[in-house]
Amino acid sequence: MRNHQLRRRTGSVRTRWLSVTGFGVVVLAVGSLVLWHGQVGELFGLAADKEPVVSSVNAPAISEPPPTTAVPTPTKTPTRKPTRKPTKEPTKQPTKTSDKPSYDEESIDGLSPTLKSRLKKAMAAAKADGVTLRITSGRRSAAKQQRLLNEAIKKYGSYTAATRWVLPPKYSAHVHGKAVDIGPAAAMQWLNRNGYRYGICRRYDNEPWHFEALTTPGKKCPPREPYSRPVPD
């Protein structure tokens, strides 16, 4: 009995071992099949494992657009700025251009209609006498007048002393086209003697070159002033 039972037991053990071994082989086979399928699937891109890889690839691809869309925004901003800048620059330029006279300072064109017509007649008469009246300074811009005043303040040491020679833009007859500086010396002398015939007079003692339309043509000129003063013209 014992031997038989041992044989039975041995046989049953062998049967169990074989079944366990067979099961293990099956598991290994199935497992290898799964692994093989997985490898083949990866090769063809069909494996489920690759989806997360694909999605992970897509993820940065999706996450890239935000920075791509974020880049256009700063690109648009600088695009707007230069668009605004040129808009501002031309706005400033006309301001500067309007500040500058469109005529030459030594031209008769910037003068007031009255002084201009009178000076033309005087120039023709002087030419007949063999004298050329040359305009050294006619109408000035306010900016130019201010520069001249600033230079005069440095030269004469004070504002009051400077205004005896150069008035502030607000009070300057040159800025209003109502004064003209004449040269050379022979022309100053001719106009000082004959200017009243055309209503043009020398105004200041210290400026033999400075003339304005101060009287009715043919009438005597008013008394000269010693020098210019910053009073309303």
Ligand SMILES: [Zn+2]
């Ligand atoms: Zn002058």
